[in-house]
Structures are given as C-alpha cells and as structure tokens.
Amino acid sequence: MASKSQTVGDKIFESVGDLIKLLPSGTVFAYQFLNPLVTNHGRCNRFEKLLDVVLLIACGLSCAFSCFTDSYVAADGRVYYGIVTPKGLHPFSDPDAAQRDLSGYRLRPADFVHAAVSVAVLATVAVLDSYTVTCLFPGLVAAQPMLVKVLPAAVGAVASGVFVAFPNKRHGIGYPPETGVPAPAEKTLLGEEEGI
Template sequence: MAKKSVKEQAYNGLGSLIKLLPTGTVFMFQFLSPVLSNYGQCHPINKYLMGALLVICGFNCAFATFTDSYVDDEGNVHYGIATSKGLWPSNRSSSKADLSKYKLRAADFVHAVMSVFVFVVVAVLDKNTVDCYAPALEISRKTMLMVLPPIVGGVCSGVFAMFPSTRHGIGYPSSNDASS
C-alpha cells in the first residue's frame, strides 16, 4: 500500500471534518432558534420549545455519526445504522453484502461526543439561547465568542483529523460507490 502524501492526508482529514461536523443541524438550529425563543424574549413555553430544539439537535448530531451506507450487488446505495453486530439497514434488500463489517467502534462514540460538543458551543454562543436561558451571560458572551470557537474547533478538528471516520452517513456517497 502506497504511503499517502501530506496533501492527500489533509484532504482526507478535511473530508472527515465535513462529514462529522453538524452543519445541517446547526443550520436548522439557527433557523428555528429566533422563532422558538421569541427572539430571546422567552416565556415559559418558549423555554420548553427551545429545550426541545436543543435536545433534538444534540441527538441529531450524535445520531448522524452512527449512520453509514453501502452499495449492494446491483450498485444501489443503501443506508443504515451501525450496531454492535453490524449495519442495520433502512430497508431489507436481497443483497448478499456482509453488513457485519460496519460494527460500532469506540471511535464512533468519540466522534459523536465531539459533534455534540461542537453543537453545544454553537448553541451557547447563540444570542437567542443566551437571552432565553441565561441573560446574565450576555456580558461574558463576547469573551466566549472570541475564545470558545478557536479552542473547540482546534481540538475537535485535531481529533477528527487524527482519527478519521470511515462512516459514510446519510447524504454522503459510500466509498465503494462507483461515482466517488
């Protein structure tokens, strides 16, 4: 097996970051946060709605790291959830693919925790969330905004780059897909 160049390693690390960072979830959160929090002027119902949004988005960040895809004998891409016994497919195809090679690994849990951590930082730095739950933090929000993203981004990027995921979640092409 040929050794990968530094450039190829950098691209592979960047690819892992793109797959693992919760960009879709962050977009959904930033889109719904102002509406559900009443632009930070939270009433009790807004706090419950924001809490539900935070839980759903956090769960989605973690759940996405446990999804994978495979290509069947006919070239169709199928998605599933990684389990301790292998991939649990979203549909039962007549494929003879060996799904046991997609078992859960410790790295999957590390990636899930890091993805949730990134989302938590985004949520904590959201003005509507701060105004809703902890208006007293508004004073220190500017300092947190300058300090947290580079630190968390650096740590998570380093972990994702050093331990790249082999998972191809929903929406990403499988490595055995002919088009990749």
C-alpha cells in the same frame, strides 16, 4: 521528495474532508434557522424556553444519531443506509441484507467520540447564539463577548484534532459513498480500514 509532500497534502485534504463530513452542518443550520422563531428573538416566556430546550435536545440527538449511520452501494448500484450496531450494519431497506456480510461496519469506540464532538460543536453554536443565551443562560450575557472570541477557536482546534486522531470512513445519512463502489461482501470492508 515531491511524492512525500503530495502524500502530506493528500492527508491534509482527506482530514479536512472528514472534518466537513463529521461536523453537524445540516443540524446546526436547522437550529440556527428555527432558534429565533422558538425563542421569540431572545424574549422568551416559559413555554418558549421549553421549546428551545426541546429544539436543543432534538438537534443534539440528530448530531449524535448521524454518527451511528453508514451506507454501502450494493451490486445493483443502489445505496443502502443503516444503523451501526455492535454486530455490524443494520440496513433500513435492503431486501438482500441477510445475504451480505455487513459485520465490517460494526460499532467502534471512535463512533462515540465523533458523536460527543458533534454534540459539543452544536452546544458551542448554541452558547454563542445571543437568543439562546438571553433565553436560557441569562447569566452568560456578560461573558458572551469573551466566549465569542475564545470558544470557536478552542472547540474548532479540539474537534479538528479529534477527527484527525480518530478518522472516520463512514458514509452516513447525507454522505453516501461514491457510486460504483462494490458491496461490502465483495471488497475490503470500510470498518476494517479505521483501525479503531
């Protein structure tokens, strides 16, 4: 009985780890740091509105892009990053990439789901930000107190459920795999473990 509860506990911690890994925390931090400057603390003119839209788009693209990156540790112990493609991982800088079988890192439907949820989390943070609402969505100012109560819990529950239903074994930019893990050609590929 203890082993079953340990297995459930391990699964819970693994899911929480996946959730932390998938949430766009760095991008959200950058957005929250730059947004007051770009929006002039909510008192923005046309140019500042344009800058805020550009900031939102850039942060959204960053959230989505990070879901399509992965990494591996080569036999020499170096970590190599790349972009996930339908045929496998396309590394940025591995000189021996042609000799490696990186097809297990191929693009999967779950990658698109993770990208959409990550962008939705960023959009939620943007809608909850008073400067963004005042600048870009003045019609939502009256509804913002209700949104602050409901939206984080709703989006958090949906995001958690999606990340549990579509677990992610990718180690994208900013989340390298543990060192000492052999290169994909020497082990079972991470992509094969996902099942999606």
